[in-house]
Amino acid sequence: MQDEPTPIELINAVAAFLRNDITPLISGNNAFKLRVAINALDLVTRQLALEQGSDAREVERLHALLGMEGSVTDLNRALADRIAKGEVDLATPGLADHLWQTTMDKLAVDQPNYASYKRELQRKP
Amino acid sequence: MRWLRDHDPGPSAEVTLVHGDFRNGNLIIGPDGVRAVLDWELAHLGDPMEDLGWLCVNSWRFGEIDKPVGGFGSREELFAGYEAAGRSVDPARVRFWEVMGTLRWGIMCGGMMQRFRLSPGHSMERAMIGRRASETEIDLLRLLAPRGS
Numbered sequence: 001m002q003d004e005p006t007p008i009e010l011i012n013a014v015a016a017f018l019r020n021d022i023t024p025l026i027s028g029n030n031a032f033k034l035r036v037a038i039n040a041l042d043l044v045t046r047q048l049a050l051e052q053g054s055d056a057r058e059v060e061r062l063h064a065l066l067g068m069e070g071s072v073t074d075l076n077r078a079l080a081d082r083i084a085k086g087e088v089d090l091a092t093p094g095l096a097d098h099l100w101q102t103t104m105d106k107l108a109v110d111q112p113n114y115a116s117y118k119r120e121l122q123r124k125p
Numbered sequence: 126m127r128w129l130r131d132h133d134p135g136p137s138a139e140v141t142l143v144h145g146d147f148r149n150g151n152l153i154i155g156p157d158g159v160r161a162v163l164d165w166e167l168a169h170l171g172d173p174m175e176d177l178g179w180l181c182v183n184s185w186r187f188g189e190i191d192k193p194v195g196g197f198g199s200r201e202e203l204f205a206g207y208e209a210a211g212r213s214v215d216p217a218r219v220r221f222w223e224v225m226g227t228l229r230w231g232i233m234c235g236g237m238m239q240r241f242r243l244s245p246g247h248s249m250e251r252a253m254i255g256r257r258a259s260e261t262e263i264d265l266l267r268l269l270a271p272r273g274s
Contacts, residue, residue, distance in 0.1 A: 040249065086127065
């Protein structure tokens with residue numbers, strides 16, 4: 001077991017330093033790249049916080065949909081294979097809901113400010 | 126990809142010059158209107174509806190998601206302007222190309238990730254574009270499996 005602070009706390013501290021102390025000092029293309037860098041750190045923080053829970057729920061849904069066990073990668077490959085072969089489609093009970101939930105969990109990490117995501121968050125699932 | 130295969134409208138009756146990347150970022154606009162259309166490296170002969178569909182891809186609306194044409198106009202206005210210029214619109218083909226264009230941009234985002242993997246030293250921006258593929262996934266779901274309002 002590693003000591004604290006946790007990775008999330010360390011990344012947040014670095015991101016806060018870059019945002020608050022370094023951003024005012026630089027301009028031009030490097031200022032743009034610094035924003036990209038801070039966005040990357042924030043993304044990693046969100047993934048560290050959310051990924052375990054969302055992956056576990058994804059595996060549960062895939063297990064129910066496909067009737068098989070496996071890693072999240074294996075199960076996704078099996079689902080993609082069945083979709084490609086035409087064995088399941090959007091009319092298959094549960095599939096659209098699964099794709100929606102999985103995609104919403106991805107956006108929560110990747111781009112929580114994306115307009116389509118924010119619009120869909122307002123909907124009752 | 127299944128949806129595209131199942132909804133393939135077949136060869137276009139009309140084959141014209143297609144720009145291939147026709148969107149706001151490739152237009153120079155002055156007070157007098159369009160001054161230049163840039164970036165012709167994807168130009169090809171094909172279905173003229175392809176350019177109309179690509180122009181409606183949500184990624185080019187920059188947050189103005191209720192204005193499907195580049196974030197500034199409606200499809201009705203686009204189609205009316207196109208027809209006023211003496212051409213005809215096939216809305217079903219435009220929709221096919223919008224779905225195709227959304228998938229295409231998502232795959233291009235994945236390609237950015239692969240290029241980053243090959244030379245990670247100098248492409249932090251490419252790495253982050255790789256994480257924008259999911260934006261096109263939610264846009265594809267909004268097109269193909271929309272939820273109730």
